Amino acid sequence: MIHDIAQAVALVLTWQAVLWITLGYSFGSLLGAIPGLTGIVGIALLLPLSYYLPPWVAIPMLMAISKGSSFGCNIPAILINTPGTPAAAATCLDGHQLALQGRSGKALKANLYAGLIGDTFSDIVLIFSAGLLARVALKFGPAEYASLMVFALTVVGAVSTGAVIKGVMGAALGVLLGVVGMDMITGVSRLTFGVIELGDGIAMIPLMIGLLALSEIFLHAEKLLASRDADQGRVATVPPPRHPDDSRITRDEVPRFARATAIGALIGTVVGALPGIGQSVAAFVGYGEARRFSPNPEAFGRGSIEGVAAPEAAASAVNGANLIPLLALGIPGDVVAAVLLGALMIQGLAPGPLLFEQHRVTVFALYAGMMITNLIHWPVGLVFIRASNLVSRIRLAHMMPVVFILCVAGTFALGNSVFDVYVMIIAGVGGAVLRKGGFAPVTVVIGFILGPLLENSARQALLLSQGSFLTFITRPISLFFLVLTAASIVGSFLYARQRGSAAIPGATTSE
Numbered sequence: 001m002i003h004d005i006a007q008a009v010a011l012v013l014t015w016q017a018v019l020w021i022t023l024g025y026s027f028g029s030l031l032g033a034i035p036g037l038t039g040i041v042g043i044a045l046l047l048p049l050s051y052y053l054p055p056w057v058a059i060p061m062l063m064a065i066s067k068g069s070s071f072g073c074n075i076p077a078i079l080i081n082t083p084g085t086p087a088a089a090a091t092c093l094d095g096h097q098l099a100l101q102g103r104s105g106k107a108l109k110a111n112l113y114a115g116l117i118g119d120t121f122s123d124i125v126l127i128f129s130a131g132l133l134a135r136v137a138l139k140f141g142p143a144e145y146a147s148l149m150v151f152a153l154t155v156v157g158a159v160s161t162g163a164v165i166k167g168v169m170g171a172a173l174g175v176l177l178g179v180v181g182m183d184m185i186t187g188v189s190r191l192t193f194g195v196i197e198l199g200d201g202i203a204m205i206p207l208m209i210g211l212l213a214l215s216e217i218f219l220h221a222e223k224l225l226a227s228r229d230a231d232q233g234r235v236a237t238v239p240p241p242r243h244p245d246d247s248r249i250t251r252d253e254v255p256r257f258a259r260a261t262a263i264g265a266l267i268g269t270v271v272g273a274l275p276g277i278g279q280s281v282a283a284f285v286g287y288g289e290a291r292r293f294s295p296n297p298e299a300f301g302r303g304s305i306e307g308v309a310a311p312e313a314a315a316s317a318v319n320g321a322n323l324i325p326l327l328a329l330g331i332p333g334d335v336v337a338a339v340l341l342g343a344l345m346i347q348g349l350a351p352g353p354l355l356f357e358q359h360r361v362t363v364f365a366l367y368a369g370m371m372i373t374n375l376i377h378w379p380v381g382l383v384f385i386r387a388s389n390l391v392s393r394i395r396l397a398h399m400m401p402v403v404f405i406l407c408v409a410g411t412f413a414l415g416n417s418v419f420d421v422y423v424m425i426i427a428g429v430g431g432a433v434l435r436k437g438g439f440a441p442v443t444v445v446i447g448f449i450l451g452p453l454l455e456n457s458a459r460q461a462l463l464l465s466q467g468s469f470l471t472f473i474t475r476p477i478s479l480f481f482l483v484l485t486a487a488s489i490v491g492s493f494l495y496a497r498q499r500g501s502a503a504i505p506g507a508t509t510s511e
């Protein structure tokens with residue numbers, strides 16, 4: 001065993017392997033920083049290159065692209081409130097608020113360090129317990145997934161802007177938008193109104209960019225046009241730091257940062273090991289649970305470092321954990337894992353139990369490559385943070401058109417569809433209306449992401465149980481999540497009652 005590990009480390013610790021991994025991480029970070037472009041795009045672009053590289057270089061390079069994208073997508077989310085992925089939408093809640101307070105450096109470094117810790121933690125779990133966690137994941141059926149989605153929806157209470165009814169209404173709107181398109185079980189079109197482009201449903205990225213980014217551009221444009229102050233358009237998008245502590249995590253903040261990061265890493269690892277869930281669910285659940293266990297939950301949504309650390313640690317932890325079912329069972333956990341499955345097959349490696357017996361050295365080399373990626377994460381991330389700080393010097397009147405162009409370009413490039421651009425613009429107008437009405441557009445995003453997952457899982461469970469709802473409470477894991485959901489809702493109302501308010505205490509998004 002020791003000999004195999006030493007041989008694997010020697011394979012990866014070459015300048016060629018480190019160079020390719022570094023290039024992969026940097027490329028992924030750059031793509032992630034462009035709204036609409038994700039790690040899967042970078043992996044697809046460089047997948048042909050993996051033909052000419054050994055597996056202990058090719059697979060870690062492709063994984064580095066995904067890891068880099070997880071970090072890079074949060075840079076525009078924090079600086080200009082433009083998330084590049086659904087998971088980054090959770091980071092917007094507190095990350096952008098910190099940036100508006102002149103503490104963008106603090107938010108970016110919290111994002112960097114939390115992502116590094118979450119990623120490393122899940123990689124270690126993958127290395128030591130892939131087989132065990134894979135067997136646990138196999139126990140999840142449709143009923144368990146449905147109950148998990150119900151529990152995940154409780155995060156709406158943590159991001160509601162006012163009374164709980166507004167959060168529920170926003171989530172309900174998101175669920176309604178999520179059912180547009182063809183029913184995956186019956187094949188019947190729903191709410192398409194004869195529009196062919198809606199047959200596959202509303203695209204997630206255009207809707208999300210419109211609701212969260214374009215809506216803010218419209219509101220800023222309205223303020224600039226209505227303002228009589230000539231200097232209004234000269235205000236920087238992100239105020240510069242006023243104190244050195246604004247650009248770093250202080251000693252007093254370390255305990256809160258560590259607690260939120262630990263919660264996010266644990267949640268991300270568990271969620272990542274479950275096929276078909278993904279980073280977005282992990283990020284929002286991590287955010288909600290970090291707020292629940294925080295001694296200062298009312299700070300969430302107003303610029304809490306915990307609100308940045310938890311979702312990023314959770315989303316990053318998915319990167320390593322989603323390889324648990326892939327390597328141990330040959331079951332891809334998400335789209336990235338599915339592409340990696342193809343890359344492994346190209347290299348002549350068939351995932352599954354035999355992989356660990358027949359290609360032990362190669363598997364150890366993959367693990368070593370993942371850890372090297374985590375080491376690269378820190379210096380490369382700091383370079384991107386330093387470069388991104390230049391955004392604080394750009395005037396608001398100059399920045400908004402650039403952001404608009406990036407939104408349009410990223411949305412169009414995602415599917416080469418002008419219709420997606422129309423969706424983004426309509427969502428932007430709708431998001432601006434929601435913000436003016438005191439609603440949080442992110443609740444719509446949560447409902448849109450989780451609603452279809454809940455519907456499909458619940459309907460599959462009911463089909464398997466011949467219509468009996470008892471399946472949700474007779475299965476122990478499903479019952480566990482339903483009990484957590486009930487406890488979460490009761491706890492939120494009790495907390496609100498103690499504070500003398502009928503509203504669930506939570507975040508307020510920028511308006």
